[in-house]
Amino acid sequence: MTQTETRADVVGEERRWQGHGGLLAAKTLAASGVDTMFTLSGGHLFSLYDGCVQEKIRLVDVRHEQTAVFAAEAWAKVTRRPGIAALTAGPGITNGVSAITTAHFAGAPLLVLGGRAPQARWGQGSLQELDHVPILASVTKRAETCTATGDIPSRVASGLISACTSHRGPAFLDLPLDIAFGMAETEPIRLALGELVGPEPEPADLRRIGELLARAERPLLVAGGDVYWEGAEGELQALAEAAEVPVSMNGLGRGTLPADHAAAFSRARSLATREADLVLVVGTPLDFRLAFGRFSAPVVHVMDRPERLATHVPLAASAAGDLRRALTGILEACVANGTTGRRRAWLERLRGEEAERRRGEEAQLASAATPIHPARIYGELRRRLDRNAIVIGDGGDFVSYAGKLVDTYTPGCFLDPGPYGCLGTGPGYALGAKLAHPDRQVVLLLGDGAAGFALGDLDTLARFGLAVTVIVGNNRCWGLEKHPMQQLYGYHVAAELSGRARYDLVAGALGGAGEIVEEAGALGPALDRALAYRQGPYVVNVLTDPDDQYPRSSNLA
Numbered sequence: 001m002t003q004t005e006t007r008a009d010v011v012g013e014e015r016r017w018q019g020h021g022g023l024l025a026a027k028t029l030a031a032s033g034v035d036t037m038f039t040l041s042g043g044h045l046f047s048l049y050d051g052c053v054q055e056k057i058r059l060v061d062v063r064h065e066q067t068a069v070f071a072a073e074a075w076a077k078v079t080r081r082p083g084i085a086a087l088t089a090g091p092g093i094t095n096g097v098s099a100i101t102t103a104h105f106a107g108a109p110l111l112v113l114g115g116r117a118p119q120a121r122w123g124q125g126s127l128q129e130l131d132h133v134p135i136l137a138s139v140t141k142r143a144e145t146c147t148a149t150g151d152i153p154s155r156v157a158s159g160l161i162s163a164c165t166s167h168r169g170p171a172f173l174d175l176p177l178d179i180a181f182g183m184a185e186t187e188p189i190r191l192a193l194g195e196l197v198g199p200e201p202e203p204a205d206l207r208r209i210g211e212l213l214a215r216a217e218r219p220l221l222v223a224g225g226d227v228y229w230e231g232a233e234g235e236l237q238a239l240a241e242a243a244e245v246p247v248s249m250n251g252l253g254r255g256t257l258p259a260d261h262a263a264a265f266s267r268a269r270s271l272a273t274r275e276a277d278l279v280l281v282v283g284t285p286l287d288f289r290l291a292f293g294r295f296s297a298p299v300v301h302v303m304d305r306p307e308r309l310a311t312h313v314p315l316a317a318s319a320a321g322d323l324r325r326a327l328t329g330i331l332e333a334c335v336a337n338g339t340t341g342r343r344r345a346w347l348e349r350l351r352g353e354e355a356e357r358r359r360g361e362e363a364q365l366a367s368a369a370t371p372i373h374p375a376r377i378y379g380e381l382r383r384r385l386d387r388n389a390i391v392i393g394d395g396g397d398f399v400s401y402a403g404k405l406v407d408t409y410t411p412g413c414f415l416d417p418g419p420y421g422c423l424g425t426g427p428g429y430a431l432g433a434k435l436a437h438p439d440r441q442v443v444l445l446l447g448d449g450a451a452g453f454a455l456g457d458l459d460t461l462a463r464f465g466l467a468v469t470v471i472v473g474n475n476r477c478w479g480l481e482k483h484p485m486q487q488l489y490g491y492h493v494a495a496e497l498s499g500r501a502r503y504d505l506v507a508g509a510l511g512g513a514g515e516i517v518e519e520a521g522a523l524g525p526a527l528d529r530a531l532a533y534r535q536g537p538y539v540v541n542v543l544t545d546p547d548d549q550y551p552r553s554s555n556l557a
Helices: 021-031 042-052 063-079 093-095 097-106 133-139 149-164 177-181 203-215 225-230 233-242 269-275 288-293 323-336 344-365 375-384 397-403 424-437 446-464 481-490 503-509 519-533
Strands: 017-020 036-039 058-061 083-085 108-117 142-145 170-177 184-185 219-223 248-249 280-284 299-303 319-320 390-394 442-447 469-474 513-517 538-543
Touching: 017 021, 017 042, 021 042, 021 149, 021 170, 021 177, 021 424, 036 042, 036 063, 036 424, 042 108, 042 177, 042 248, 063 093, 063 097, 063 108, 063 424, 083 093, 083 442, 093 108, 093 133, 093 519, 097 108, 097 133, 108 149, 108 233, 108 269, 133 142, 133 170, 133 481, 149 170, 149 177, 149 184, 170 177, 177 390, 184 375, 203 280, 203 299, 203 319, 203 323, 203 469, 219 233, 219 269, 219 513, 225 233, 225 323, 233 323, 233 397, 269 344, 280 442, 288 538, 299 323, 344 375, 375 397, 375 503, 375 519, 390 424, 397 442, 397 469, 397 481, 424 442, 442 446, 446 503, 469 503, 469 519, 503 513, 503 538, 513 519, 519 538
Parallel strands: 036 058, 036 083, 083 108, 108 170, 142 170, 219 248, 219 280, 280 299, 299 319, 390 442, 442 469, 469 538, 513 538
Antiparallel strands: 017 184
């Protein structure tokens, strides 16, 4: 199935579907491989719930609608299958808007089904009557209202196809109450979502990029999240090895080369971008995370869709289309122009920088300071993580340390708020990730500020018996705002939090467990207890140094 096709395949062995609208929606989802839906109970969704029960789709109910969408996004991120969320009308939808927007910026394939006031009484003031579509149109690939019960399967199918077609992202479908409860008979639909293929890159574009790469003596390849979404990690590794190209990864691109691969560099990226004579960026926008593409070297941009290519900086070359084929074509052109052995000195220079910077981290990773230095948490955590552990960051400075110090070896194993920067993602991400991979370690890293957004969903993790290790970096302030404001104005306001908040006791009250850690020497044993706990979430509430500031340079403007 190509990405331009929107017709669904008819199920040959089942001649007709009959039932209410919720059942028809659930049948379409189940026939397309969906087995889990995240939601918060609302009357507008009852027929959909009944359909899910009949079709044996697992319903996972949460304490806030944003968590339902974040969980669906995480499910998509760790499985590369569409995540499904159902939100009730009015405030149910608006509570989920920030999470839907996060998925939009992350390019995560979601289908959000919304309850809606009855169509037959529209405009008469029904409970929670709100036109959701205009609100969501700018942050979804497809947003529409279904106006006939018999159209529900085709509309659900169109939403799934849209969400899963590059460039991926969320789709939204409104189901009015009377339409969802109405009865209809329809043709069955089953989607082969795994067969969706992006457009073919232009061969001439790939040859041009391959030629530039072959001529470069000090190239750098930056791989982003779309390399992961397109399943192109094998092609990335082949290019890195055969063409001797160093690779840096950002966002969900982390792990597309294992952190210990000879071509993978994280600490040396600053040197690499300064001294490179060609920067090849694949599958990620030239946004603030990459200095908006303002490198001293020529820049080549490769994306999954033409409209995703950068227009705000000059490009030496570009290509758009299926990234697996793009990387293969670039490698073929590069090898044809001869590169073997020319970059070993460049790779060795970067390896030396990488090793030196890692050695420079050791003192902080082992710090015995009181209050606890945030890096010490990661010094203890890193040696306890499995190679395929899923690490989730939700916060500011505390999570910035995670991005720097936690190495990722398996694709889809480091989840953070992404370029939209929305806090409160963590408990939902942990929920979706642990349900998708119950046998893996799932570790949630929470800043104490971020904890306030969704702490109630520790109850959800406990109700579903999900063993998630939660580490709160508790510096009693909004560190990402406090320190810059102090530098700008000589004072700070609206940046202090409770002096000794007991997030660990909240976990115990909501069905999990936890403890507080105030001395660095107690960190290791506390993490061992947390990782061994199997009854639900275990919160390690670590009192960190409020005066510590993560070193960063601003690329926001």
